[in-house]
Amino acid sequence: MQPLQPEPSSPESPDGPREPAPKQRVQDEIRRDIIFGTLPPGTRVTEAALAAKYGISRVPVREALRTLEAEGFVESKPYAGSTVSKIPVDDADDLFFVREALEAATARRAAKRAAAQFAAGAPSAEWWKARRVLAAVLDDGDRVIAQDRLDLLPELNIRFHLGVADLSGSASLTALLRQISGKIEWLYATDVNTRGKQSWREHRSIMAAIDAGNAAEAEALMASHVHQSREGYLDRFSAATE
Amino acid sequence: MQPLQPEPSSPESPDGPREPAPKQRVQDEIRRDIIFGTLPPGTRVTEAALAAKYGISRVPVREALRTLEAEGFVESKPYAGSTVSKIPVDDADDLFFVREALEAATARRAAKRAAAQFAAGAPSAEWWKARRVLAAVLDDGDRVIAQDRLDLLPELNIRFHLGVADLSGSASLTALLRQISGKIEWLYATDVNTRGKQSWREHRSIMAAIDAGNAAEAEALMASHVHQSREGYLDRFSAATE
DNA sequence: GTACAAGTGATTGTATTCAATCTCACATCG
DNA sequence: CGATGTGAGATTGAATACAATCACTTGTAC
Structure with a gap:
């Protein structure tokens, strides 16, 4: 249906379907939402909300946020939460x-x-x-x-x-x-x-x-x-x- | 004793000592160990060992590893652990x-x-x-x-x-x-x-x-x-x- | 009415526990 | 003798529970 498949490599992997780990999936999804405007700059992103949205617990969400923080897409302050960085x-x-x-x-x-x-x-x-x-x-x-x-x-x-x-x-x-x-x-x-x-x-x-x-x-x-x-x-x- | 203080900003912050979060400290420590050779390339780093070494639990160690992975200093494969990247x-x-x-x-x-x-x-x-x-x-x-x-x-x-x-x-x-x-x-x-x-x-x-x-x-x-x-x-x- | 302070709710940081997966050694078969 | 399958152990992935911290509200004193 979609002209663009999320995973074009699926049919050619011989050993199994091997769907990506939830953490990886969520991480890519959030980054994509930030880059393409679904999550506007300045938006406050709470771990609990993301966890609920993707149906997983907070731990993998936290790890995804740490990666995105290292990449510069979100900013986090200790105990104060994370926000989407402003567009540079x-x-x-x-x-x-x-x-x-x-x-x-x-x-x-x-x-x-x-x-x-x-x-x-x-x-x-x-x-x-x-x-x-x-x-x-x-x-x-x-x-x-x-x-x-x-x-x-x-x-x-x-x-x-x-x-x-x-x-x-x-x-x-x-x-x-x-x-x-x-x-x-x-x-x-x-x-x-x-x-x-x-x-x-x-x-x-x-x-x-x-x-x-x-x-x-x-x-x-x-x-x-x-x-x-x-x-x-x-x-x-x-x-x-x- | 050391001519180089780890935190030179301590005496001039008026509101409190505010020592860095354990996760941040561990993260900087590991990165430093990698860059300056204490952890040679190819070294296998297990979460449990790092957690024990720094006296904290595995969760903050995991987050530190995710950041270091995004920065390219370690490489991780799902369920297979992390190793120090080879010197580029x-x-x-x-x-x-x-x-x-x-x-x-x-x-x-x-x-x-x-x-x-x-x-x-x-x-x-x-x-x-x-x-x-x-x-x-x-x-x-x-x-x-x-x-x-x-x-x-x-x-x-x-x-x-x-x-x-x-x-x-x-x-x-x-x-x-x-x-x-x-x-x-x-x-x-x-x-x-x-x-x-x-x-x-x-x-x-x-x-x-x-x-x-x-x-x-x-x-x-x-x-x-x-x-x-x-x-x-x-x-x-x-x-x-x- | 305003400024300050304590309390309360929300949110993040960490520890503990269990489940899923991989690695590696060992045994078995060709 | 080499290749392959199987199992145990080790390690990571995730969920839950609890502690620490912050932000905001509310109440009080001036």
Whole structure:
């Protein structure tokens, strides 16, 4: 029914359904609600309420909140509760700046690793898995665009960029990108990113450069991709404030 | 006895001792142990052992582990436990690259904010507090160097850079820097950073540029500072491998 | 009427307990 | 001899119960 499956990897895991742990599920759900506007900044989130909402106890909720706090999406004060952080709109300039550096490094490393994997014979199972996820995301994006469901693009966008990070094999960069990437989408909040369609097409060329193991081109394409995304945001933002 | 106090803010808080929550303390302790080599990469960390070591129950330990996992210092698999992540030595190049962008943005923003705070009359209490912490860190560093306790510099180094991030007022950048900064020091592991003394002196000029509200100079000085740190690392690393 | 203080309710922090899952050694079979 | 299945032990995941702290209300004194 939904053009976007929450778990696209389900049919190909041979050992069992292996549904994600409740904590992980709740954590992703809350983060998603924050990024896409269901939980507006400043909202007070109490552990009991979240626990009741998701039908679990407070302990896993607390752990999810600690992770989200480390990622910067909620703020907690001892004994005083947690609130959704304010959208870092003042940091937009810096966030895009850092993102450009981060994503460029990620793309370069992904291309290098792809070349290395093929040079060493057959790529590892881990690598293929990440590559397949990326292929599915790209296809989902095309389908979503064909159906004119642009509202679904932001989430796919995050998944593409995180997918590239996975392909880079660098846990450090992936962890950092997860936060930056989420925050950038957060900036757009409920708004629809008008550059969405065009932006999505660029993903294919980035993917091609990575697959070709062309590190320099992958880095340059990604840097340009992010840079244009930044310009688009700043244009809309300054237009809205004047 | 120790030239470096764990909590230098204690004597000046008027409302009470307010010692940090056990969870926070344990979390910082574990992270510190990881960064400075007491807990080597690959070490298996069980919740029960940590709980016993710090005299608390497993729940706060679990929350600390979730935070450290989000920060990339430990890796956890469901029902299979947590291990200390491997030192991201392969990512060194990318980490320094990203750090340079991140720290430059932070320094620039800190200088801008300092200028804004003074322009608007008196700086906020929050700003003064961050500034005082930074002053104490700088003095501690000088003292440590005078006593030739270079082994204490890495921790002060982290605290200086995090202090600048605090001064920038950007929660997003601070959260990112906390991870990068820790990982960079982690690269040096138990090794002593030979550039330590010289590097520390540069902190004073960065601080001066921030206080003066000179955003361009603060950014340039910080970029150069980080860049040289990177060169120093790569030199030592390549020298060690050849 | 206002300021201050104590009390009360709500919320988070922690401990304890039980259930679910994984790891690893050992035995069995080809 | 090697591969595979099974079981016990260990470890994490989650639920419940209780303690500590905070925020807000309410009452009282001035």
